[in-house]
Amino acid sequence: MTSKLLSLNPEKQERILNAALKEFAQKGYENASTNEIVKSAGISKGLLFHYFKNKKELYLFLYNHFAEVLSEEFFQELDFTERDIFERLKNLMILKSRLMARHPEIFDFMMSVSMESSADVKENLNNTTTELMHHSYSKLFDNIDLEKFREGTDIQRTINIILWTLQGFSSQELEKAKRLNKGLDDFDEAFQEAEVYINMMKKAFYKSEITK
Amino acid sequence: MTSKLLSLNPEKQERILNAALKEFAQKGYENASTNEIVKSAGISKGLLFHYFKNKKELYLFLYNHFAEVLSEEFFQELDFTERDIFERLKNLMILKSRLMARHPEIFDFMMSVSMESSADVKENLNNTTTELMHHSYSKLFDNIDLEKFREGTDIQRTINIILWTLQGFSSQELEKAKRLNKGLDDFDEAFQEAEVYINMMKKAFYKSEITK
Amino acid sequence: MTSKLLSLNPEKQERILNAALKEFAQKGYENASTNEIVKSAGISKGLLFHYFKNKKELYLFLYNHFAEVLSEEFFQELDFTERDIFERLKNLMILKSRLMARHPEIFDFMMSVSMESSADVKENLNNTTTELMHHSYSKLFDNIDLEKFREGTDIQRTINIILWTLQGFSSQELEKAKRLNKGLDDFDEAFQEAEVYINMMKKAFYKSEITK
Amino acid sequence: MTSKLLSLNPEKQERILNAALKEFAQKGYENASTNEIVKSAGISKGLLFHYFKNKKELYLFLYNHFAEVLSEEFFQELDFTERDIFERLKNLMILKSRLMARHPEIFDFMMSVSMESSADVKENLNNTTTELMHHSYSKLFDNIDLEKFREGTDIQRTINIILWTLQGFSSQELEKAKRLNKGLDDFDEAFQEAEVYINMMKKAFYKSEITK
DNA sequence: GATGAATGAGCGTTCATTCAT
């Protein structure tokens, strides 16, 4: 699972991982070429298969490895002391976009993973992914201040509405950015717009004295 | 654009289209094998390329053809006289799930199209898709009764919240169904749950005398 | 040998022959595509094979047909009353270049035939070609005035020297024209240069009182 | 340019090159089959494309490689101290026929190259060929004794006449040999005949005291 | 006469993987 690779000269290690990351992100699992990977990593054909017994293992290793990398930074940098759910989720969005700007290739890869169509690899991904999601989800909404919601609120479902809305908004903005080829660093406008949605939902779901 | 195919013996026509549909849905554009398609359609290699000058044309033809098939049924069966947005969107969800049960392979294909990563084919899809989306979107929210919303409501954004919520819910249910291998025809439970969300949003965004 | 074709509507006849001529000239025998031929002739696949039982027969028919066309014009227009060998051969060169300007596609085809590499077709061509050459050769030097040559001249070999020289010169000029993309109609310069070679050979092989 | 191939087991190397040489010579560039080449070389499909990235590169490599082989032997064996142009050109003819007898397959290939009609490959050949021709041509007539020609001789054109004559004669003999399936090693007869032509030209172009 | 649907072998090329060195 951890592969022999990690005992290797770190610089070469990184060359291999980055080469693979880019190739898979660009072409998807099946169409990625191990030939291209070794060429752009500057290693021999044999060596790649010395470290990973086959293409699939390489792919899954990449996924686990970079999921962990992102997870680590994510949980280190997200402020879990913030108890207001909107602030927490706004912080999450900001953090996410900051991470995207910091590691664009990793996000490209992760995006491509989530859209992977190869049957060979999909089943192995699902387990890992749902596992990871469950863990994140519970942590994400841990210790939220529920007192702010109107009395009688269906908390669980309200949180879902909030989450889906912000997700919907995010993906809309991401798509807009992609369409306009806008850089990922200029999100000010988007965050102001997000604030508008957040206020609308606060007014709808929070006790009225809070939103005054 | 319409391909020579349509002038052919309809039974063979369908065999070819269905074979291609399944192969593309399962493996994606690049990895789908024309070899497999002809084998499962029971025709010769040459014949496929007699009808479609290449793989790409076949793929795009399938997309346009089945998009039209779905569109037609969709606009025929959706009730555009219903002026309440929640009813309209609920009807939409119901219709969508009915269509999914009726044409599961087409939906699988359409899903795979929307996740297609092949650069070769994406650009040609985008035009068609955005065109289609614009048209659908405007028609979908045409003639909605806006009087029901509270005064001072930010209509455009509220509609977005409603839409994103119902989309989020739908995809959650779809995933749940896929995970449990539940058939697509038993959605009663899901619709009851959807009703709950709808009522929550009615309470949040409609004038209070309406939701009484 | 004469093919059913000749009993056909002459306009369509010509369309077919020209389409085939161009395709074969451009791509050579094996690589020429009967598909392209029928497409550019505006006829159906089946019809071509109704007239010619296969590609080879079409090719050989074209060769014989157009060889005859050229031959006819050639022997009609060349002045066989001219008894001076240099004048006769100069006339021949002029006539040849005039024919090339008149029927460039036919010459392209004939050139491609002479360079054909397909074993399938070469043997059938050789017979026809050598036959044709023998006939032409003897006619070409018929009734030449041999009195002009110096006494004791080895006539046969001298004629060969003259012929090879003029052939060498012609092909040099042709290549030059091709390299510069010069049109085929402006050969004045070349003919003046040819005259220089002719005078050199007259001085070398004719009785000295003739060249004074 | 030099291809990975040359670092390989020489015996296998030669098998591949010879197989390719024969196939291309026989069928021309487009119609030569890489399938046939690997089959007759006794290697796998993949290996050929491991050494040459595509058919074209293989073809051009063959051309450059064997052109060099011939060139080397040619310039090593031709006597450039001989200052009489007829002797030099006679030596050239003899050497050429000796090389043809020594490497018949290479000559077949080179002949087929010079008649190649594939547009894909012609442009890449032209550069190399004209380069090579220019170099050879100038070297070939270097240091010729011009004193032997009659005074007032147009040297440049006279040399052309000589060259074209000998070329015409050579190709006539070659064709005769091919028609009779005569081996390439018995050229005595032909050389005697060549001598006749040479004497005729000496008498025509050299000072009369030389030919006495 | 005329059509075009239908065939299946063949094309050049790429592929992940193995293994002797």
Place this chain on the structure above:
DNA sequence: TATGAATGAACGCTCATTCAT
């Protein structure tokens, strides 16, 4: 560790030809 020679099945696509209509 590290190399790269070697494999052969699979890829999308084209081909000349046949034949029922």
